[in-house]
Amino acid sequence: MLNREELKDLSEIQGNENYYVSLYLNVNPLTNPKGEYVLHLKNMIREVSENTEKEVYRKIKSDLEKISAYVTSNKREFRKGLALVSSEEQGFRREYNLSVPVKNTLIVDNTPYIKPLLDIVDNNPRHLILLVEKDEARIFLVHLGEIVEYGEIKTADVPGKHKKGGWFALAEPHYQRHIDYHVGLHLKEVIKKLESFLSAEQIDLIFIGGSEEALTMFKDMLPETVRNRIKGQFAAEMFLKPDEVLKRAEPLLSVYEAEKEKKIVDELITRAMKGNQAALGIEDVIGAAMEGKIHKLVFVKDYEASGFKCVNCGLLSIQNITSCPYCGSEMESIEYLVELVTQRAVEQGATVEVLAYETTSLKERGNIGAILRF
Numbered sequence: 197m198l199n200r201e202e203l204k205d206l207s208e209i210q211g212n213e214n215y216y217v218s219l220y221l222n223v224n225p226l227t228n229p230k231g232e233y234v235l236h237l238k239n240m241i242r243e244v245s246e247n248t249e250k251e252v253y254r255k256i257k258s259d260l261e262k263i264s265a266y267v268t269s270n271k272r273e274f275r276k277g278l279a280l281v282s283s284e285e286q287g288f289r290r291e292y293n294l295s296v297p298v299k300n301t302l303i304v305d306n307t308p309y310i311k312p313l314l315d316i317v318d319n320n321p322r323h324l325i326l327l328v329e330k331d332e333a334r335i336f337l338v339h340l341g342e343i344v345e346y347g348e349i350k351t352a353d354v355p356g357k358h359k360k361g362g363w364f365a366l367a368e369p370h371y372q373r374h375i376d377y378h379v380g381l382h383l384k385e386v387i388k389k390l391e392s393f394l395s396a397e398q399i400d401l402i403f404i405g406g407s408e409e410a411l412t413m414f415k416d417m418l419p420e421t422v423r424n425r426i427k428g429q430f431a432a433e434m435f436l437k438p439d440e441v442l443k444r445a446e447p448l449l450s451v452y453e454a455e456k457e458k459k460i461v462d463e464l465i466t467r468a469m470k471g472n473q474a475a476l477g478i479e480d481v482i483g484a485a486m487e488g489k490i491h492k493l494v495f496v497k498d499y500e501a502s503g504f505k506c507v508n509c510g511l512l513s514i515q516n517i518t519s520c521p522y523c524g525s526e527m528e529s530i531e532y533l534v535e536l537v538t539q540r541a542v543e544q545g546a547t548v549e550v551l552a553y554e555t556t557s558l559k560e561r562g563n564i565g566a567i568l569r570f
């Protein structure tokens with residue numbers, strides 16, 4: 197998963213005499229049913245080879261060859277977008293398999309080209325989930341509906357963990373104080389790590405899970421600035437798998453996602469009503485996409501539509517027409533119209549919002565819409 201810390205490292209790289217190849221490729225199996233991305237990559241590589249000075253080309257030739265071999269080997273299982281940054285010369289390579297589409301781009305420069313990655317992080321806020329117990333803690337990040345575990349804090353010398361009856365069965369006051377002291381040290385350690393993680397990653401919303409007792413103790417110790425960012429807590433055991441953690445936190449997260457979605461849909465519909473640079477419904481959205489006008493594409497999750505595509509120029513249409521109105525070529529029927537429109541929008545530099553919660557008002561207006569550039 198993408199994180200700011202890593203992007204910061206990438207952005208600080210100074211190549212000097214060295215060169216980096218940065219590739220962004222739409223590898224979505226739905227819009228590339230015949231592996232079309234291989235051809236797109238080859239075209240981009242040819243273009244770069246032709247337009248790069250000989251001196252520079254010599255330095256990146258093996259990068260291009262390795263990238264090409266990697267992408268074309270048919271054992272790859274890709275998601276929607278692939279990002280690769282490589283410098284054979286420096287033994288450097290990063291790969292990101294993205295659940296969002298990217299615009300096909302191949303750039304050779306003295307530094308890695310990371311703007312598309314930064315945009316993905318900026319446009320899709322990340323949330324932090326912390327599981328905390330009296331001798332253990334786990335940090336997770338949620339981004340684009342996915343959860344990744346970032347780290348674990350175990351404090352080995354908190355006594356009493358394995359004693360029968362658990363923490364509070366140990367009634368002897370002096371022993372209890374001894375435990376509290378160690379638990380306190382552990383929680384302080386967790387807070388320290390949490391604070392440094394939060395400042396590096398610029399995350400606003402925190403959700404915490406654990407036993408009621410541990411969470412209460414933990415919250416009491418938190419500085420106010422961090423406590424204010426906690427937007428909910430849930431019961432959880434430390435052994436949960438990441439997906440199970442996400443499932444437990446989902447009802448809390450959805451409140452914030454829904455809020456964000458509502459703002460976007462409201463803006464879209466208000467603009468459409470006023471005739472102010474917006475399109476509603478698949479037909480108008482396709483029209484806008486063909487004219488390169490989409491600024492933000494919005495559609496209801498799982499919305500699907502089929503249509504037609506020109507085999508020559510790629511024109512999309514919802515109407516069953518036999519020949520392309522632009523170039524006269526044959527139109528073929530296609531199933532994944534929404535995916536293709538999304539890809540077209542991304543190529544125009546548009547952002548994409550998929551609505552998972554705030555779906556009713558857009559469903560009533562054709563499931564899809566777009567805010568336009570002009």
Ligand SMILES: [Zn+2]
Binds near residue numbers: 510522
């Ligand atoms: Zn055509």
